[in-house]
Amino acid sequence: AQSVTQPDARVTVSEGASLQLRCKYSYFGTPYLFWYVQYPRQGLQLLLKYYPGDPVVQGVNGFEAEFSKSNSSFHLRKASVHWSDWAVYFCAVWHNYAQGLTFGLGTRVSVFP
Amino acid sequence: EAAVTQSPRSKVAVTGGKVTLSCHQTNNHDYMYWYRQDTGHGLRLIHYSYVADSTEKGDIPDGYKASRPSQENFSLILELASLSQTAVYFCASRTGTGGIYAEQFFGPGTRLTVL
Numbered sequence: 001a002q003s004v005t006q007p008d009a010r011v012t013v014s015e016g017a018s019l020q021l022r023c024k025y026s027y028f029g030t031p032y033l034f035w036y037v038q039y040p041r042q043g044l045q046l047l048l049k050y051y052p053g054d055p056v057v058q059g060v061n062g063f064e065a066e067f068s069k070s071n072s073s074f075h076l077r078k079a080s081v082h083w084s085d086w087a088v089y090f091c092a093v094w095h096n097y098a099q100g101l102t103f104g105l106g107t108r109v110s111v112f113p
Numbered sequence: 114e115a116a117v118t119q120s121p122r123s124k125v126a127v128t129g130g131k132v133t134l135s136c137h138q139t140n141n142h143d144y145m146y147w148y149r150q151d152t153g154h155g156l157r158l159i160h161y162s163y164v165a166d167s168t169e170k171g172d173i174p175d176g177y178k179a180s181r182p183s184q185e186n187f188s189l190i191l192e193l194a195s196l197s198q199t200a201v202y203f204c205a206s207r208t209g210t211g212g213i214y215a216e217q218f219f220g221p222g223t224r225l226t227v228l
Contacts, residue, residue: 036219043117043203043219044156090155099163100146100171100205101217103155 002027004091006104013081014112021076021107023065023091032094033074034101035065039087047089050074061085086111116140117220119204125226132191134223136204143209145187146171146217147179149200156203162187163209194227201225 005024013019025031032051036044048059055067065076074091088108092101117138126132138145144163148156158171160179168179176198178190187206191198201224205217 041221043221044205044217045219046216049216095158095172099144099169100148100158100161101156102172103148103157105155 002031002093002095002102004093004102004104006089006091006107008107009105010108010110012110012112015083016080019076019078019081019085019109021089021091021109023074023076023104024072025074025091025093026072027093031074033065033067034092034094035059035063035074035076036090036092036103037087038090038106044090047076081109081111083111083113085109117204117206117218119202119220119223121223122221123224123226125228126191126194128195128227130194132194132198132225132227134189134191134202134204134225136187136189136220137185138187138204138206138218139185140206140208140218141184142206142218143184144207144217145181146205146207147177147187147189148203148205149173149198150203150222151200159189159202194225196227199225199227 003026034049035047088106090106091104120135146161147159150156162168162181180188201222204220207215207217
């Protein structure tokens with residue numbers, strides 16, 4: 001069965017610093033991967049999605065992610081973090097049984113001045 | 114902008130009682146989903162539907178029923194609420210076209226506390 005692992009439950013970063021959030025997936029076949037963000041007291045919003053092609057995917061708000069088949073990874077990064085990036089970030093893979101998503105546990109990002 | 118709304122936004126229920134969570138979308142989307150979010154478990158798929166009057170089981174359907182009376186509305190029903198069903202519940206929708214690349218749009222969530 002497919003699964004997603006986000007090894008870092010919490011990340012703290014200074015405003016203006018770079019950010020990388022790790023995601024490892026387990027999937028039989030070609031994975032279709034997503035990053036979602038959940039701002040405080042809100043639902044989830046799509047940051048970016050990957051489908052077979054260029055391994056580097058550009059998303060909204062300066063986020064990008066890089067797919068690696070050899071490492072089974074889909075890490076998210078941002079060059080310069082803003083205070084508004086304070087949120088929980090979820091990596092997800094398309095569910096090969098139900099027509100939905102399998103999510104990781106999420107990484108909570110805190111941004112300090 | 115796609116819109117998914119949920120009601121109620123929060124609810125306190127008693128153990129053994131019946132709870133109905135409602136979801137409404139104005140996106141004209143075919144697919145609708147119910148997920149639950151627990152601390153330490155991320156989001157897990159409970160039920161989904163791809164057409165009115167039909168529902169399908171997700172990963173954790175036990176203890177839940179779903180109802181899709183129209184394309185716009187999708188309900189999650191807890192016939193006998195239990196303490197373990199305390200969680201935040203999210204509804205989502207997506208178009209049937211665009212396949213798996215189609216973005217899921219999430220509602221704001223319903224915080225359910227079972228006492």
